[in-house]
Amino acid sequence: MGVAMHKSWRASDVVIVLLLGVLILIGYMQIQSSDRNYERLEKLIANLKAAPTTAALPRVPSETPGNAGGTVQAEANDKQGDWLVRHFTAEPRTLNPVTSTDYYSQMVHGYLFDTLIDVDPDTLEFKGKLAESWTISEDRLTITFKLRKGMVWSDGKPITTDDILFSYETIKNPEVDATRTLGYFKDVEHVKALDDLTVEFKFRKPYFKSFEVAGGGYMTIIPRHVYEFTDAEAFNAIRDKLVGSGPYVFESWEPGQQVVLKRNPLYYGRPYHFDKIVFKIVVDDTAAYQKCKAQEMDWMAMSAEKYVFAEDDKDFESHYKRLQYKTPYNGYSFIGYNQNNKLFQDRRLRLALTHLVPRERMKKDILYDLVDVVSGPFWMGSELVKVPIQADPAIEPWPFDPVKAVQLLTEAGWRDTDGDGVLDKDGKPLKFTLMMGQGAPTLLDIGSMVKEEMGRVGVKMELTQLEWSVFEERLNERKFEAVMLSWGGGSIEGDPYQIWHSDSIANRGSNFISFRNAEADRLIEAARVEFDRTKRNEIYHKFHRLLHEEQPYTFLFGRRSLAAVHRRFEDVRIHALGLDERDWWTPQGMRLYGQ
Amino acid sequence: MTKYVIKRIALMLPTLLGISFVVFALIRFAPGDPISLSVRGEGGNMSEQGGDRDALIKLRMSRYGLDKPIPVQYVQWLARMAGGLFRGDLGDSITEKRPVTEMIAERIGITIRLNAVSLLLTYLLAIPIGLVAAKNRYADPLRRAVFDTGSGVAVLIMYSIPAIVLGLMLIVVFSKGGELEGYLRVHHPDWLWVIMPVGGMHDDQADQLSTWAYLGDGVRHMILPVITLTVGSLAYMAKLSRTSLLENLRMDYVRTARAKGLRERTVVYVHAVRNSLLPMITVMAFILPALIGGSIIVETIFNLNGMGLLFYTAVIRRDYTMIEAISLIGAVLTLVAMLLADLLLAAVDPRVRYD
Numbered sequence: 001m002g003v004a005m006h007k008s009w010r011a012s013d014v015v016i017v018l019l020l021g022v023l024i025l026i027g028y029m030q031i032q033s034s035d036r037n038y039e040r041l042e043k044l045i046a047n048l049k050a051a052p053t054t055a056a057l058p059r060v061p062s063e064t065p066g067n068a069g070g071t072v073q074a075e076a077n078d079k080q081g082d083w084l085v086r087h088f089t090a091e092p093r094t095l096n097p098v099t100s101t102d103y104y105s106q107m108v109h110g111y112l113f114d115t116l117i118d119v120d121p122d123t124l125e126f127k128g129k130l131a132e133s134w135t136i137s138e139d140r141l142t143i144t145f146k147l148r149k150g151m152v153w154s155d156g157k158p159i160t161t162d163d164i165l166f167s168y169e170t171i172k173n174p175e176v177d178a179t180r181t182l183g184y185f186k187d188v189e190h191v192k193a194l195d196d197l198t199v200e201f202k203f204r205k206p207y208f209k210s211f212e213v214a215g216g217g218y219m220t221i222i223p224r225h226v227y228e229f230t231d232a233e234a235f236n237a238i239r240d241k242l243v244g245s246g247p248y249v250f251e252s253w254e255p256g257q258q259v260v261l262k263r264n265p266l267y268y269g270r271p272y273h274f275d276k277i278v279f280k281i282v283v284d285d286t287a288a289y290q291k292c293k294a295q296e297m298d299w300m301a302m303s304a305e306k307y308v309f310a311e312d313d314k315d316f317e318s319h320y321k322r323l324q325y326k327t328p329y330n331g332y333s334f335i336g337y338n339q340n341n342k343l344f345q346d347r348r349l350r351l352a353l354t355h356l357v358p359r360e361r362m363k364k365d366i367l368y369d370l371v372d373v374v375s376g377p378f379w380m381g382s383e384l385v386k387v388p389i390q391a392d393p394a395i396e397p398w399p400f401d402p403v404k405a406v407q408l409l410t411e412a413g414w415r416d417t418d419g420d421g422v423l424d425k426d427g428k429p430l431k432f433t434l435m436m437g438q439g440a441p442t443l444l445d446i447g448s449m450v451k452e453e454m455g456r457v458g459v460k461m462e463l464t465q466l467e468w469s470v471f472e473e474r475l476n477e478r479k480f481e482a483v484m485l486s487w488g489g490g491s492i493e494g495d496p497y498q499i500w501h502s503d504s505i506a507n508r509g510s511n512f513i514s515f516r517n518a519e520a521d522r523l524i525e526a527a528r529v530e531f532d533r534t535k536r537n538e539i540y541h542k543f544h545r546l547l548h549e550e551q552p553y554t555f556l557f558g559r560r561s562l563a564a565v566h567r568r569f570e571d572v573r574i575h576a577l578g579l580d581e582r583d584w585w586t587p588q589g590m591r592l593y594g595q
Numbered sequence: 596m597t598k599y600v601i602k603r604i605a606l607m608l609p610t611l612l613g614i615s616f617v618v619f620a621l622i623r624f625a626p627g628d629p630i631s632l633s634v635r636g637e638g639g640n641m642s643e644q645g646g647d648r649d650a651l652i653k654l655r656m657s658r659y660g661l662d663k664p665i666p667v668q669y670v671q672w673l674a675r676m677a678g679g680l681f682r683g684d685l686g687d688s689i690t691e692k693r694p695v696t697e698m699i700a701e702r703i704g705i706t707i708r709l710n711a712v713s714l715l716l717t718y719l720l721a722i723p724i725g726l727v728a729a730k731n732r733y734a735d736p737l738r739r740a741v742f743d744t745g746s747g748v749a750v751l752i753m754y755s756i757p758a759i760v761l762g763l764m765l766i767v768v769f770s771k772g773g774e775l776e777g778y779l780r781v782h783h784p785d786w787l788w789v790i791m792p793v794g795g796m797h798d799d800q801a802d803q804l805s806t807w808a809y810l811g812d813g814v815r816h817m818i819l820p821v822i823t824l825t826v827g828s829l830a831y832m833a834k835l836s837r838t839s840l841l842e843n844l845r846m847d848y849v850r851t852a853r854a855k856g857l858r859e860r861t862v863v864y865v866h867a868v869r870n871s872l873l874p875m876i877t878v879m880a881f882i883l884p885a886l887i888g889g890s891i892i893v894e895t896i897f898n899l900n901g902m903g904l905l906f907y908t909a910v911i912r913r914d915y916t917m918i919e920a921i922s923l924i925g926a927v928l929t930l931v932a933m934l935l936a937d938l939l940l941a942a943v944d945p946r947v948r949y950d
Contacts, residue, residue, distance in 0.1 A: 014943055015718070015872050018879060022715045025707070091908075093633070093690050101633055175658075179633075179651045237692040255701050256900020257795060282794065283904070284896045286763055290793045291898075293772030315772060469627025469913070507649050 079585035082568075083276040083593035087288055087300040091256060091281050094239045097220040097227075098170055099177040104279070109220055111261050111277055112244035114269070116145050116164075117215035121575035124387050124492055129269070130159065130245060131215060140206040140531060143214050147197040151268040153223045154249040161193035166224035175232030184218045206529050208536060209495055221245065247272050256281060273585035276593070295319055295592065298566040299581070304368045304442075307562045320564040324370065326382040327561055327578040331488035332374050334553040335434065335450070336513040341481055343432060350551040351398070352408035356453045357554050358400040366445045371557035373397045376544040377487070377496060380558055384576040388534060390493060392541035395548050397555070406457050416458050423458040431460035432481040437471040446556075447484060476508040483513075486559075492577075496543060497524050515552040568592065599949040600938070607930050611923070615676075618922040619669050622915060629689040629913045630655045659689060661915075672919070685920040690912045695920040698905065705796060706889040706901040709817065713824040714882060717832050718875070724750070724829075725836025730863060732841055746833070754830035762823040762896040766793060769819060792816050794898035820897040824890060835878065840871040873944055880936035884928040 092104040097113060100106070116131040128134075131145040151159040168191040171178035187210075189202040201214040212218075226243040229235040242250035247269065248261035259279040263271065280297055282288040289306050291297045293315055302310070302322070310316045335357070337344035344350060359373045374380060375398075378391035414423040414430055423430040434450070436443055447463045454461045461482075466474065474480050487499070498504055501524050504511035523543040530536040547553070563579065565572050568590040571583040586592075631652050656662045660671065675686060685695045724746055731742035768775050770793045779786050792798060792815055801812045843849065844867050852862045889903025902921070909917035941947045 014939055015722075015875055019715060019718055022711050025711050093912075094692070174654065177655060179655070182651065233692075237687075239691070239693065256898075256904070282898050284898070287766060287794050287896050287898055290766050290770050290772060294770065294793050295772065296793065315777065467626075469625070469632060472631070473626045 078588070079273045080271075081273070081275055081588075082586040082591040083278055083298075084274045084581060084584070085278045085280055085296065085298045085593075087297055088259070088279045088281045089283060089285075089288070092259070095242060095250070095253065095259070096236070096238045097222050097242065097244070098167075098181070099179075099236050101180045106217075108250075108259055108261070108279065109244075110217075110246075111248040112242055112246045112250060113220045113222065114245045114247075115215065115217045115221065116147075117211075119216075119492065119577065121577040121580045122384075124385065124576055126211070126215070130221065134211075134215070136211060140210065141203050143201045143203075143211055144194070145199050145201075145215060147199070148268060149197065151245065152266050153226070153243055153245055154264045154266060155223075155226070155243050156266060157223065157225055158196075159223070159245055160196045161199040162196070163223050164199050164221055165191055165193050166228065167219055167221045170222070170227070170235070171219055173232060175236075177236050181219055184213050188213075206531075208528060208531055209493070212491075248277055251276070270582070272582050274581075289316075292316065292320060292564060295566070298569070299579075300564050302562040302564055303440075304370045304562060307370065307564075308368045310564065316564075319567055321567055321572065323563045323565060323572075323574060323579070324560050325563075325574045325578055326372070326380075326558070328379040328492045328494075329488075329578075330379075330559040330561060331486055332377065332558045333484070333486040333556040335556065336483045336485065336553045338478060338481055338483070338512075339514045339516065339552065340478055341432075343430075343481070346412050347550060348408045348412040349414075350554075352405040352412070353454070353459070354398045354551050354554040355401045355405035355408070356457065356459065357450055357556070358453055359397065359556060360400065362446055362449055363557065366442050366449070367557065370560055370562060372560065374555045374558045376547050376555060377499065377553075378494065378540065378544060379492070382576065384574065386576070388537050390537055390540040390544070392544045395544055398548075398551075400453075402453070402457055409457070409459075414458075421458055422460045429460060430458065431462070433462040433464055434482045434484055435471065435474060435480045436463070436465050436484040437468050438465060443484065475512050478512060478514065484556075495524075495528065496540075497528065500524060500543075500547075513552055515550075517546070517550065520546055520550075566592075596941075596949060600934070603934050603937075607934075610930060611926055614926045615673075615919065615923055616669060618919060619672065619915075620665060622910075622913065622918050623665050623668070625913070627913050628656070628661060629915065630659070630661065632912055633690055676923075685923070686916040688909075688914050688917045690914045690917075695917050698917070699902070699920070699924075702889070702900055702902050702905050703887060705899055706903070707886050709820055709824060709893075709899070709901070710886045710888075712817065712821050713828070714885070716821065716825045717829045720825075721829050721832030722836050722872070722875075724833040725838075725840055726868065728833070728837040729840035729844065732844075746837075750830045750833050753826045754834075756826065758823050758827060758890065758892045759896065761826060762819070762893060765791075765819045765823060766896065791819050794896070796899065820893050820899060823893050823897070832875075832878070835874060836871065839874045840867060843867040843871045846870075873940065876939050876943065877936055879939075880929075880932045883932035883935070884925050887928065888925065 086107075088104050088107075090102075090104065092100065092102055092108070094100050095105050095108055097109055100109075114129050116129060117126050117134070118129040119125070120127050128148075130147055130151065132148045134143060134145045136143050147159065147161065153159055153163075168185075168188075170176055171181045171185060187204045187207065189204050190200075192200045192202070194200055201210075203210050207213075223243055223245075226241070227235065227238070240250065240253050244250075244264075245268075247264055247267045249264045251260040251262045253259045258281060261277040263275055280291070282291055282297075285303055285306060288297065288300060289302075289310075292300055293313075307322060307324070310320070310322055335353075337350055337353070339345060363369060363371055363373060372380060375395045376391055379389060380391050380393070381389040409423060409430075413425045415425070416423050418424065420429075434447055436447060444463070444465065447465075451461045451463060475483065475485075498510050500511060500515055500520055502511070502516045502521055503509070505514045505516065520543060523539050523546065527536050527539040527543070530539060561578055565579070568586050569584040570587060571585065572579065573583060653662070660668060663671075672686075679685060683696055687693060688695050688698060691698065728743045728746045731738045733739070734742070767773055769789060769791045770776075771790055772793075773790075776787070776790045779790070792812075794816075796813065796816055797809070798804075798812055798816075801809055804812060844863070846867075849862060849867055852866050853859075857866075887902055889901035889906070891903040891907045893899070894901045894903045905917070906921050908914075909921065937949070941949055
């Protein structure tokens with residue numbers, strides 16, 4: 001009858017058959033995923049046999065605390081248990097202990113691989129970790145570490161200096177992708193194992209950070225018997241083979257979901273209280289916040305926006321403590337002026353521009369009052385820091401002062417001669433472009449505020465926001481006029497050489513604004529070989545002052561760490577170095593994660 | 596017919612070559628490369644590093660052959676693909692240093708499952724919605740306002756909501772720890788089942804559940820993402836199905852059927868609806884590639900580890916092998932699906948002939 005009736009196949013039949021096909025596909029996928037369940041079922045049966053309960057979630061305490069009495073030991077055991085669930089905002093590329101470069105893998109490695117020395121979170125002094133003691137030679141070139149006796153890797157084999165030698169050989173191997181680490185070791189002449197427990201680092205030049213380079217976390221110490229290789233590519237391809245010396249051992253990595261670590265029973269040092277450390281990968285900020293509200297995450301770094309939002313969220317507040325603190329690792333943001341550009345070679349102009357940036361207003365109006373205005377590249381310290389710091393606390397950031405700015409500009413010869421509202425000199429208008437990468441939305445707000453203030457006195461500034469790779473390329477090629485950026489991850493005592501010395505201009509170095517100042521170079525070099533901390537800080541104070549006067553950057557804001565921590569944990573304290581989860585524990589009955 | 600199929604398949608090869616070359620060239624002309632991005636760090640922050648990074652970057656670039664001219668790299672890549680394709684080897688990811696097929700296999704399951712359910716729902720709901728709307732197009736004003744205009748407005752709203760807004764709204768309202776949960780807990784505790792998990796594929800301690808409970812847990816985790824995925828395409832398909840049916844209802848054969856005195860039900864359901872489904876088959880050409888194409892938005896907000904994020908991170912990290920592999924798979928699936936749809940159409944619609 002109808003047109004389609006001539007054929008044995010009809011449109012509706014095809015649609016139905018295809019839909020059926022899709023249904024079968026879904027069914028198949030579900031069955032496939034349930035294959036994994038046999039394993040789970042077996043586990044469940046085993047659990048049920050072990051504990052005569054019918055509950056779906058068998059809770060069998062693995063270590064019943066003895067009632068023998070209130071000894072310190074018993075108390076320590078009492079604190080043990082529960083998990084700590086942390087937050088990853090992205091998936092690590094790899095967990096390879098040597099070739100990984102991202103922040104996430106470093107966080108994981110912090111639990112898995114101990115370093116020779118550590119920094120005390122309160123006093124900021126060095127203390128032994130794998131190393132029991134050390135000596136530094138008179139000429140400051142040789143550093144000898146003595147390891148603790150009886151330490152073992154998580155597979156039970158002893159930790160010896162041969163492993164340190166192997167770790168060093170590994171990063172030095174040109175076939176190994178140890179790009180992150182290698183640069184720090186270019187002045188190491190050799191590493192020698194004097195005996196099983198004594199290791200010597202010999203440097204070519206004296207340098208105040210040598211001790212930190214040799215003993216700190218710059219090089220991950222890995223066991224030779226596990227990682228020894230003949231094919232470097234095979235070593236580079238290792239992703240999750242992790243045998244270490246730290247308080248935890250690797251349990252699993254479910255891509256896109258989580259990384260799980262469990263307690264290392266063979267650990268030599270003071271153990272943490274948690275049985276497991278879990279890193280949950282949640283990319284979206286709001287989803288992560290919601291996961292917190294469902295109490296599925298215990299410790300999360302917060303964006304300023306969420307930090308402020310949570311203040312009025314009773315649900316959130318009832319489960320989480322919000323904390324803010326300052327650490328040397330927070331870094332700072334800045335506007336840098338390319339000194340290759342003739343415009344920015346005049347100090348008066350740079351100083352004038354700084355006076356046109358309303359930093360205090362930005363802090364309040366855009367950044368939720370959760371940052372600190374800074375005057376230089378060094379960490380400003382905090383109330384908790386008792387040691388002298390590199391920054392000179394006497395230096396006040398330049399104020400927002402358009403009148404002073406205009407004075408400086410007039411002094412430098414900038415006037416609006418043609419009456420177009422833009423200052424000019426020798427027929428050239430005062431205009432430039434501020435380049436920034438894609439990132440936080442506040443970046444653009446800050447840029448716009450600067451643009452507005454500059455425009456008011458006749459400085460024409462344009463904004464351009466670029467994708468990160470393009471941005472980087474421009475930075476490295478020095479193809480920009482002014483740039484807004486952040487330096488992240490500083491250290492307790494930073495070395496300004498990398499960013500400010502004139503040697504770092506060539507070879508696409510980090511001195512991308514091409515800052516060249518003989519006095520600055522001299523101060524940087526002098527500080528590198530000054531081993532007395534007080535005297536060194538005096539040099540750095542001078543350097544800080546010099547930058548303050550020169551203003552090659554308009555220094556913007558030092559970040560604060562913002563975090564949410566679950567309220568069930570006890571002893572959550574803020575140290576000079578920030579939070580230290582080694583303190584934390586959960587009282588019985590408050591625990592969320594079972595045995 | 597056989598000749599036609601052979602011709603189409605023969606044409607696929609040059610098309611694929613063209614696609615692969617364009618992708619290859621585009622991604623290499625884009626600024627940045629996988630090596631420097633991995634060495635220097637990514638995403639807004641720079642960090643202080645010692646040493647001559649540039650020399651190290653050059654060394655690693657030459658190790659992966661990335662320092663050669665693009666045409667040379669392309670020919671080498673082609674040679675590798677020609678050898679590897681049949682062994683299921685599409686090369687190793689530059690940033691993660693493991694086979695891309697392995698990485699895709701890890702992710703493709705969740706993506707296919709989500710998309711399959713979403714597509715099924717789309718068709719199951721869109722066809723009836725379109726049907727009801729079209730049937731009431733010429734009904735009395737009230738019915739027309741409610742069913743045709745009403746569904747039209749609803750569909751327009753659904754089509755206009757961006758997935759990111761819908762997804763976040765669903766999370767904020769229906770997820771654990773939200774306002775709704777607090778309200779239900781106090782006033783309607785028996786309605787608490789509408790509260791859904793926040794994201795991921797399973798609960799943390801789901802492995803301690805029984806098999807059925809575990810499956811149920813998986814299904815519950817899929818509900819919100821599937822809704823987010825479905826709403827937009829459902830709106831589109833509903834519109835399509837309505838237009839197509841309306842068009843058929845105006846055709847001569849429908850008038851003939853009516854004139855013959857057939858009942859209206861028979862006219863609509865037996866004659867018009869069947870023919871109105873023809874465009875749906877054409878649209879099915881997109882199903883095959885769409886099955887593996889993940890959604891970055893849905894995967895990000897619901898924390899699912901699917902193809903969308905895989906491709907996105909590959910582009911951000913300039914992981915050439917991964918980008919090329921996924922594009923190649925997508926291109927093959929699209930070409931195959933287009934051929935299949937054309938053949939199906941010929942099988943169903945006698946007016947379509949390939950000779």
